[in-house]
Amino acid sequence: MSHGTKGKFIEYWGRGETGPITFQKEFDTKVYWPRLKELTKKYGIEYAPGKVVPTDDDELDAIWEAGKELLLDVGILNVSTERRILFTEEELEAALDNLPNTVTLGEGQDAITIPHRGFEDYDSGPTPVGTMGRILGPISDDLYDKIALSYLQEPLIDYIHFQGVKTEINGIPVKPGSPFEMMAEQQHVSVINDLKRRSGRPGLPDGGSTPVNLQAEMAAANPLWGVKKGDVRHVYIMPQLKTDYDQMSRAYFWHSYGANIWGILQAYIGGAAGGPATAAVNGVADLLAYVMLYEPTLLGTWPTDALYFSNSSKYALYVANYGGAAFSKHTHFPALVGASWQQTAGINSEEYFWETAAGAIGSATLGFLVSGGTGHQSSGLDQAGGLGARFATEVGKAVGKARLTRVQANELVNKILPKYQPLIDNRTLHTIGGDFRTAYDLKTIQPKPEYLAIYNKVKAELRDLGLPIT
Amino acid sequence: MADTILAKLKQSILDFDEDAALEAAEESIEAGIDPVAAVGALAEALNELGIAFEKMEVFLPEIMLASDAFKNALSVLEPEIKKKNAEGKKAIPIVIGTVQGDIHQVGKDMVATFLATAGFEVYDLGVDVAPSRFLEEAKRLDAKIIAAAALMSTTRPVQKDLIDFLEAKGVRDKYIVLVGGGVVTQDWAEQIRADGYGQDAIAAVELAKKLLHVA
Numbered sequence: 001m002s003h004g005t006k007g008k009f010i011e012y013w014g015r016g017e018t019g020p021i022t023f024q025k026e027f028d029t030k031v032y033w034p035r036l037k038e039l040t041k042k043y044g045i046e047y048a049p050g051k052v053v054p055t056d057d058d059e060l061d062a063i064w065e066a067g068k069e070l071l072l073d074v075g076i077l078n079v080s081t082e083r084r085i086l087f088t089e090e091e092l093e094a095a096l097d098n099l100p101n102t103v104t105l106g107e108g109q110d111a112i113t114i115p116h117r118g119f120e121d122y123d124s125g126p127t128p129v130g131t132m133g134r135i136l137g138p139i140s141d142d143l144y145d146k147i148a149l150s151y152l153q154e155p156l157i158d159y160i161h162f163q164g165v166k167t168e169i170n171g172i173p174v175k176p177g178s179p180f181e182m183m184a185e186q187q188h189v190s191v192i193n194d195l196k197r198r199s200g201r202p203g204l205p206d207g208g209s210t211p212v213n214l215q216a217e218m219a220a221a222n223p224l225w226g227v228k229k230g231d232v233r234h235v236y237i238m239p240q241l242k243t244d245y246d247q248m249s250r251a252y253f254w255h256s257y258g259a260n261i262w263g264i265l266q267a268y269i270g271g272a273a274g275g276p277a278t279a280a281v282n283g284v285a286d287l288l289a290y291v292m293l294y295e296p297t298l299l300g301t302w303p304t305d306a307l308y309f310s311n312s313s314k315y316a317l318y319v320a321n322y323g324g325a326a327f328s329k330h331t332h333f334p335a336l337v338g339a340s341w342q343q344t345a346g347i348n349s350e351e352y353f354w355e356t357a358a359g360a361i362g363s364a365t366l367g368f369l370v371s372g373g374t375g376h377q378s379s380g381l382d383q384a385g386g387l388g389a390r391f392a393t394e395v396g397k398a399v400g401k402a403r404l405t406r407v408q409a410n411e412l413v414n415k416i417l418p419k420y421q422p423l424i425d426n427r428t429l430h431t432i433g434g435d436f437r438t439a440y441d442l443k444t445i446q447p448k449p450e451y452l453a454i455y456n457k458v459k460a461e462l463r464d465l466g467l468p469i470t
Numbered sequence: 471m472a473d474t475i476l477a478k479l480k481q482s483i484l485d486f487d488e489d490a491a492l493e494a495a496e497e498s499i500e501a502g503i504d505p506v507a508a509v510g511a512l513a514e515a516l517n518e519l520g521i522a523f524e525k526m527e528v529f530l531p532e533i534m535l536a537s538d539a540f541k542n543a544l545s546v547l548e549p550e551i552k553k554k555n556a557e558g559k560k561a562i563p564i565v566i567g568t569v570q571g572d573i574h575q576v577g578k579d580m581v582a583t584f585l586a587t588a589g590f591e592v593y594d595l596g597v598d599v600a601p602s603r604f605l606e607e608a609k610r611l612d613a614k615i616i617a618a619a620a621l622m623s624t625t626r627p628v629q630k631d632l633i634d635f636l637e638a639k640g641v642r643d644k645y646i647v648l649v650g651g652g653v654v655t656q657d658w659a660e661q662i663r664a665d666g667y668g669q670d671a672i673a674a675v676e677l678a679k680k681l682l683h684v685a
Contacts, residue, residue, distance in 0.1 A: 308669070379652060
């Protein structure tokens, strides 16, 4: 492991054997939740309608202080031992101080170096600072290559999560822990590597963690044909502020192998993380917990509404933008992927592009990577396509061109939200929009004219709203 | 007097206060209040919390605490109801868990908590639950519903395994099988011949009530 806590992980993970015994339910209801509520109140953090992109630095400072205090007070629960891992403030500060200013993902000509980027900073390099394309959810066998190629042919994408899930091997369902899961992962990684080569981008960083079981991930860890050292794999801090030995084993394995780790702020808004304000505080604690335990190369903001799975709702955008910005303002962590990792609507819909734009505008203004590509809550079959990620970058570029202030970005996203938020409120947004087959010509792997028409329509409307997107 | 104690009972749930709930329940028995009316006061509070939860005015940890307070009060009131034999029906048992290979628990916890607050006897089997264990526990507890959650595309097929397993053992008709989770859809539920799909915790409770024909 190369940054942050730098080798302290053995000591820190070991605290899961000696820390205060706390049963899960006790942690959720008597330790974590009351402290989260107290700290949110103590620092006067409040959500209000219209708050999407943060404009007030004092508010971010308050979220930062509360989140830091939360982690220091309650720690992180190791579910395997039902003990809490606690840190001192000095340890936390030392780890933050040790964070790098830049990270490099991928290999060779395709490697990307991502620097830390401040808010409204349009002069230190291109905006957005990077683009993550994401393929997530079940993918049909006959479309597996085509969907991946739809991303690989997009030059604006720097980093891809090839997380399309193979559901069968020779007609046999791929179940966690089965040999078929290992076979599926080997097939998945080697197919993606082949496609990357055939696209002339062999070293493009891949963050596609699909297996449930570590043994299946390990089956594809092969420097010749499998996971490359420039690739990135996921380690999970479970909601809320929990982890276990399986996740530590994953981190240990991938760090020993020499690959990278990604993690996410994962607050369930309305669920265990409470409302938007408490969830934003929790988000900072999540990100700090990653720094302390797992030395991630890349982090992201992935809050969701608890009662209706959405990464792009008004609440999710608030938590992603405020939590992420509070963390970014007080650290020099270099690679933070912003809001809307996956959209709620299906990919072939206007709403999908509006959700992507809402996420990308905040991300680009705040100096985060933008993301796009997956729709239908990542649960529908074949709901992924490269055009969404291209669009996210174009939105980010337009933000840079316009040099949007945070106030302007907030105003703009508030104009966009009415285009899809009502369908989140009535929980029907996921029923809108077709899949890859409806959106792409399966022979040429190009977006169909009618799909491009939707994409162009949203771009034209964004221009009408004042965003100079080309 | 009775009104004050019933109000106290209700308030104990709204305050998520386990000790106050137990105390108020004991007080209600001493005062000779009909235990069915006392349970009614508790249910009223839980309903209010359910509405507040949907509006994001209260949150899951608080619902969990309220559920514990409810159970505390019920531990005193239920034996009295049985003694009186007045509407002394046993709560309907439900087993719930996240399927084998899947360790996601937030959604499952929410459904379990809301089912408990709706008056069901919920047996939470936790995460990574094998189909055989669902069946063993459902049989042992005489459950009427088996609720199986899956959050990942790779673990969703285990919901089908559960149904296949029940069919193979010739007990499919004995249980209502509900499925849910981030990757689960109505289409999937129909495809695997589940009895119902709940989009969220509130919907799951309504579905359970509807399928069991309880108010």
